[in-house]
Amino acid sequence: MSKVLTALWLAFLFSLPLWMDNQYVLHVLVVTGIFIVAAISLNLLLGYAGQLSLGHVAFFGIGAYTSSLASLGFSIHFTADTVLAMEPKPVWIGLLAALLASGACGWLIGRLSFKVRGAYFVIVSISFAEVVRLVAVNWVELTQGPMALNNIPPLTLWLPLLGEHVFWKKPANYWLVLSVAVVCYVIVRRLVWSRAGRAMVALRENEPLATSVGIDVTRYLVLATVVSAAMAGVAGALYAHYIRIVDPDVFLFIYTVTMVIMVVTGGKGTLAGPVVGGLIFGLLPETLRAFEIKPEVQWIIYGVLMVLVVFFLSEGIVPAVTQWWQRRRAAGAAMAKAEP
C-alpha cells in the first residue's frame, strides 16, 4: 500500500514538467527543491543528532563556491612568484569537489565540537559560517568578493539515450534536483533506520546513557555532520550551476534560518518533515504573490503562519498529522469492535 503510494507520488513529481509548461512555476520548484535538499541535510543534524547547526548555510555556500571555482578555474598568488592555478574542469568534477570539500568542513566542525554540545555547538557553527563569509567577501583574488563569480557553466552530463546533455533548460534542472533530493532522502532514511541513526538519536535523547552502553557518541556526531555537510554542499553546487552566479550573500544568516524553519515546522526528526516544511515555505511566498498580495502583507502572513504552526503544532506538521491519523484509525478500530 505505502509502496504503491510512494510510486504514484514519485510518478507525479517526475512527470510534472511533461504536462505543466509554466516555466516560472518550474523555476520556483527547482529553487524550492534545492532548499529541500538543504533542509533534509539539516534535519539529520538537528532532528536526529539533536544539534542545532545555525551555520548550516556555510556548507551550502562552500559547496556553491567550490563547484563554481572548479568549473571556472582560478589562479591565486601566494607570493609574487608562487602561483596556484587550476584550469576549468567539467562541472561534474566540481559537484564531486563540492561534496568532498563540504564533507571535509563538516568533519572539521564535528571534530572541533568534540566536547561541545547544545548552545556551544550553535556558537561554533555560527562562527564558522561567519568566518567563511568573511573569507568569501575579502579573498577577492579567488572569489571576486562582492563582484561575484559570474558565468558559471551549467552542468553537463553524459546520459544514456540522450548522450551529452547540458542542463540549460528548467525541466532538465527540475529532474536533476528531484533526483538528488530522492537520493538524499533515501540516504537519510537508511541512516536513521540503522545502528548509526539509533546512536545519533541516543545522543540527542540521553548522552550519558548512550555512552554507558558503548556508543562512541563523538564518532556518530562526526558522521552526522559529515553526511549532513556533504549533502548541503551538493545542494549549494546545484544552486550555483542553476542560478549561474554566486556572491558572498549565499552565506547570509537568513538562509540558515529558512532551513531551520522548514525543518522545525515540517517536523524535526521525521523523514517527511523537511520535505513538507520545505514545500510550504518554499512555495508560500510565490503563491501569495500570485494572488497579488502586497509584499508587506506577504511577510505578515508568513510570520503569522509560522507562529501558528509553532504554537499549535509544536512538534511540527508531520508528527501532528501522523498522530491525528493514528488516533482516527484507533477510533475506527474501536468502533468496529463495538459493533458485533
Next chain:
Amino acid sequence: MSGRVLLSVRELSIHFGGLAAIEDLSLEVAEGEVLALIGPNGAGKTSAFNAITGYLAPSGGEINFGGTRLNGLKPHQVAALGLVRTFQKTSVFGGRSVLQNILIGLHLRSKQTPLAILLGLPSIAREEAKLEAEAREILAFAGLGARADELGSALPYGEQRLLGIAIALAAKPKLLLLDEPVSGMNPVETDSFMAKLAEIRALGITILLVEHDMKMVMGVSDRIVCLSQGLVIANGTPAQIRRDPGVIRAYLGERYARVAEAQDRA
C-alpha cells in the same frame, strides 16, 4: 567469595578541588558474586561508580577489569569491555519506544559499518531483523514484553527503572553496576526486582550495586562493603556487616541493629 577476581580497585582516590570524595578505596569483585556498596549519603559510592566506568577521572589509584587497566578509558570503551552501569536517576531514552530503547542498548552487538548503511546492503536488513528478535527476547526477560511499542517516558516509574536495567543488559555486561536500582520503588516492586536480580545473576552476570534499601541489600548480596566519608569501614558477609559496630554507628543505626538481632533470635 570464590572465583577469580573480575574487578579490582586499588587505592582509588577522587578529589573535587580540596574535597576528598574518596580516599584510598580498595575493593575486589569476584566473578559471579553480588557485591553491595553501602554507606551514608556523601560517602563516595556514586563517585566510585563514576570513576570505575570512566565518567570521572580518578585523582589516584588503579582500576583493573579482567586484566585490562581502565584508568583513562572513556565510558564507551569501558562498556565495550563488558562493564555496564545504570544510573541513580531514571535514565531511559524517553522519546523513543521501549523496543527502540533496547535496540539502542544493542549497539555493541551490531556490526553495521557506515558505508554498508549508506549503500543499503542487504546484510543491514538481515541484521536489523536479528537485532529486533533479540530486543524482544530481552524485553520478555525484563517483563516489559507488552510495553514494546510505548514511549519510554510513558512508562510508570518502576517500569522505567526496569527498562534502564534492560538497556544495560542489552549491552551484554560481564559486570553490571547498579546505582540505587530500587530507590523510589514500592515494597512490591522491590520484591519483584529482587527476584529479577536473581535471574540476572543466573545468567552468569556479576553484580556490583549501590543501594540504601537494607532489606534488598541483605537479601541479595554475597558480600557488602561499607563506605563512610570516603573510607572503607567494613567488608564482609551480610551477617557480619549487620553486627559490625562501626557500620551500626556510621550508617545502620542502633534501632536497625536491635531489630536485626530480634529477627535473628526469632
